[in-house]
Amino acid sequence: MNQPRKRAVVFAYHNVGVRCLKVLLAGGVDVALVVTHQDSATENIWFESVIQVCETEGIPYVTPEDGKSPDLLQAVQAARPDLMFSFYFRHMLPQAILDVAPAYNMHGSLLPAYRGRAPTNWAVLHGEHETGATLHEMTVKPDAGAIVAQQAVPILPDDTAFEVFGKVTVAAELALYRVLPDLLAGTAPRTPNDLTQGGYFGGRKPEDGRIDWTQPARAVYNLHRAVAPPYPGAFTDVGPHRYVIERARLHHGSLPGLPAGLAVVDNAIFGVCGDGRALRIHSLLANGMRLSPAELQAQLAQTQA
Known part of the structure; x- marks a missing residue:
């Protein structure tokens, strides 16, 4: 007997949001709602559009200005998700939303290294030879939950952060693609995220x-x-x-x-x-x-x- 499809609410933006949303759809996930940001003319020079994917696939979406708004919480609750995912969504999600269903975030580094903002840029700035993408359980504390999947990519000596980010996007897609069947079956691994290692970095101006x-x-x-x-x-x-x-x-x-x-x-x-x-x-x-x-x-x- 076929198991019912898992329903998900997806918080997504940027190229990582597009690619990971497509992985969920290809994996048979019923995406009941996407929460994203309005497309920006200054960013869409090189960002793919999550909104465009939603319109093509007929997925309902909202673009709240505040991740803590009561209307957003109500919309997420009304979608009745089994799982939630955050793929480069820019607002912090409050505990009330995280309490709705198990939630997973894709971060652009090999956690616990380079927690926080702009991880690809910081990794290049510090002369790292490797970075990647990490899918982890979401907690209110950023990038602190248990690690579910990781994929490493090289940083070559002359790579720019933009070039590395293209690799990280593919790494995110691969990491999610590999672990998604186990995640849907409830058998995905959980590796402790050792916060005594690595460090937290803020946004760059x-x-x-x-x-x-x-x-x-x-x-x-x-x-x-x-x-x-x-x-x-x-x-x-x-x-x-x-x-x-x-x-x-x-x-x-x-x-x-x-x-x-x-x-x-x-x-x-x-x-x-x-x-x-x-x-x-x-x-x-x-x-x-x-x-x-x-x-x-x-x-x-x-x-x-």
């Missing part, structure tokens, strides 16, 4: 991309990789000009005698760092426009005059 050229080149390069476009980018101010690094690589040669900061050498742009090493900057932006080495050299000469 554009100002956090300011370059300190006294830092070693590897640290400056990791900052560039962590916030490279489509994130706001690592930047430096020289006189009235703000320069944003769009593309760069560590330079393996030497640039003796140059002070820390931007420089033009042999018609190439460099960022000289505190350890004497440098970044070779292949694309530098000012006011959103790419600068040639000659244009940058002229502007640097004006500020030094």
Whole structure:
């Protein structure tokens, strides 16, 4: 005799939300309600749309401004879910919602490492060689519940956070796909999430991309990789000009005698760092426009005059 389909309420946004929602549908889950955010023109340049999936599949959805609103709680209760999932939903969910049904969250790191906000960016910033995705039980304390499934992905030496996030999206899909049958059967494993390990990280702001050229080149390069476009980018101010690094690589040669900061050498742009090493900057932006080495050299000469 076939078991009745499990009903779920899904809190979802971003590419991870889209891919994991599709895994649930492919796995036979009856998605009774999706809770998401309104699509943003500034983000949908590279975010897929959960709303579009809902409209295509005929799934009811709501876009509350507050995760703690009584109306949202009533909508979740009315859906009568057996399970709940959160895939990159941005609002914290209160205990009253978590009490409705067992809830699971997908987090973009290998918990307990990099709990909190922007885990992919933080992992790249700290020069990690690996990250991934973790499905875990939801508690009011963020990223603290028992681990149900994990999938690791490599961070290559020149990967940007945007490139790594593409891998994390696939990792999230794989982790959920593998464990979903056991989760629906009630036999999924539970591994303690050791909060004495790893650490908690807060959100990042554009100002956090300011370059300190006294830092070693590897640290400056990791900052560039962590916030490279489509994130706001690592930047430096020289006189009235703000320069944003769009593309760069560590330079393996030497640039003796140059002070820390931007420089033009042999018609190439460099960022000289505190350890004497440098970044070779292949694309530098000012006011959103790419600068040639000659244009940058002229502007640097004006500020030094």
